[in-house]
Amino acid sequence: MCGNGSNANGAKGANGTKASGGAFRTNPYQPVGDYLSNVANFKIIESTLREGEQFANAYFDTETKIKMLALDAFGVDYIEVTSPAASEQSRKDCEAICKLGLKAKILTHVRCDMRDARIAVETGVDGLDVVIGTSSLLREHSHGKDMAYIEKTAIEVIEYVKSKGLEVRFSSEDSFRSDLVDLLSLYKAVDKVGVNRVGIADTVGCASPRQVYDLVRTLRGVVSCDIETHFHDDTGCSIANAFCALEAGATHIDTSVLGIGERNGITPLGGLLARMVVTSPEYVKSKYKLTMLKEIEDMVAEAVEVNTPFNNPITGFCAFTHKAGIHAKAILNNPSTYEILNPADFGLTRYVHFASRLTGWNAVKTRVGQLGLVMTDDQVKECTAKIKAMADVRPIAIDDADSIIRSFHLTLHEVAPTEAQAPVTA
């Protein structure tokens, strides 16, 4: 996987993990393998405790933060927490988390500034994620610094953090609206002084998948360090963009639980894993405890007082509900027909909806069996017509459909003796 020297895995030891022997190429839904791709070899920087704290509804007290460290048992590689420079309690919580001896490495996210860096290294974190805006908009309206100043400060901060024996990432902010030559020069300079990772951030959520692929692929040829990526979801592409970044050779993806973050948030942990488990099932299933996903999402949803979106990948209430007749029929024959994800992998179950006007007789037949009743196929079809007729008039619940089935079955039962007796009386 590292043969051509432009992929950092292995090259930097501490951050890279060898690819799992091209396991993803055994999956028929995956295009032909690509030696730069990391779709079967990526790390997650879980930022619910940093980006997530920037979500409008987030207020995380110490107890809540500790609960969220269930992410460690889930298997994320890094947990990123709010800058200790943000407030006194932020600093204390950061210190407390570092002392817990988690498997995941603890990072904090700080401005590219020596004061912030000094406060951060004292907390006991494993590494610093350093960030500064590089787009002309941010340079003009946020910090007011030019590229020469940015490069000089970046090198100073990186060398300081490294001198303390800690891991350091340097990221631009708003990378997709920054000048490409400026960006590449800056990344080349920080790579030269030994930064562990450079970061590409779509801070405003404007990037599209093929743009991401192109930028990461270009960067992959410029630096030898790892590449971290961070995608906001303003235009609904944060999962796809993360996927394309990995295809292009990115090594680390930032996520938060349910995607909570500034505005409508970033790449969600669950959504990313829905994408990745389809592409790289062995890697994802062996590394992450997927059956914990729902409880972690429920905990975060409760902490920030939102509902899990109805259409959330995997855990949305109807993610495994099948309704139309032709879907239901095929699903009952073989779930792979209309499911690319297996609910059992996440400790969940599928449901075949049969109480609607769109139902088909195969779904009703299954329900008849579940109710312990016996009907011929023709009888099931007749019963299905009754359910559809009722569902045309008003919404019906499972109970209603069950009543129709039971009542129809009773009719059959009443008729049967007469028919049975017919030969006798004839």
Next chain:
Amino acid sequence: MCGNGSNANGAKGANGTKASGGAFRTNPYQPVGDYLSNVANFKIIESTLREGEQFANAYFDTETKIKMLALDAFGVDYIEVTSPAASEQSRKDCEAICKLGLKAKILTHVRCDMRDARIAVETGVDGLDVVIGTSSLLREHSHGKDMAYIEKTAIEVIEYVKSKGLEVRFSSEDSFRSDLVDLLSLYKAVDKVGVNRVGIADTVGCASPRQVYDLVRTLRGVVSCDIETHFHDDTGCSIANAFCALEAGATHIDTSVLGIGERNGITPLGGLLARMVVTSPEYVKSKYKLTMLKEIEDMVAEAVEVNTPFNNPITGFCAFTHKAGIHAKAILNNPSTYEILNPADFGLTRYVHFASRLTGWNAVKTRVGQLGLVMTDDQVKECTAKIKAMADVRPIAIDDADSIIRSFHLTLHEVAPTEAQAPVTA
């Protein structure tokens, strides 16, 4: 835009619209223009009344369906409704909708079957969206037909629909798990008999953006008709996949309001437009009445008894809320720093959050101004520290932060007279 003959726009008259003079190339966030791309020239097939009816919670009575036709005023090109073969009321509603004289063309979605097609053409629809499963999984477990039978039936149905003077689309189901050669042969055959559009459907939600680009681009070279695409969201890529399909030369995108559909649904109308308005602002703003988006989403959310997801693009409750100090500061200077979408385009407003431990003094300064108070920058910084200290202890609301500001201001006011008098008494 049609110079090389492989793009159908214009070639088929009825379905294609000329590109708006490469308008998208004037947008700096858009990569170099591509003559096959339709990102600034696409049509929406709105399927809330078909795919949306397959959503677990959907029960649409006639009145609800009529309300949803607000989509016509919003500006969608096509409205797709449930097959009239599904139930008697479905047939009656389809007929009723066709009689309303909407600007949008009315389509219905039917199995590739002469019986279904005959029922559909009698309803008065403008066109039929014909579909059949082509993956080996669906051929084996759903309809049990081989490719030769599929092609023969497809041609029969297409010729019948065309003989009635109606528009006809032919789509495979589960296209991304179908054999490529089978697919291309089939599409070539139906193109030859004059189908208006062929459809690519990611029925199980397994496709990734660059796969979509590759398949659509390949197909673009094989058929001369329009290309419609349909993406499920199981792995969170439905918006990105639609975008990449347009980049590759697709002409039509299927959407539903809030993405409602089978399982966790398809490309959402609002999310797609969030993506497209960034890429092609002139085209999208001139064609769609974006200020209607929220009321249409609210109506559909109410009809299917779900909440708009907290993280929905554009209309999620915090899509335009800015919280972290450095974000707030820059947004107050120039909203483009951290917003790629302008809330005013959708009739919405932004909100800068200042009642949290992550706040910065610039956000507080703005709030001080909104409260009609006067403070020096140093005073605002001192007041900000008080807000952060309180927000470290417990979640604070705007009222709490306002109280801290007012109380701090009062202190200044009490001190001021003494200071003012000082020179006098000295």
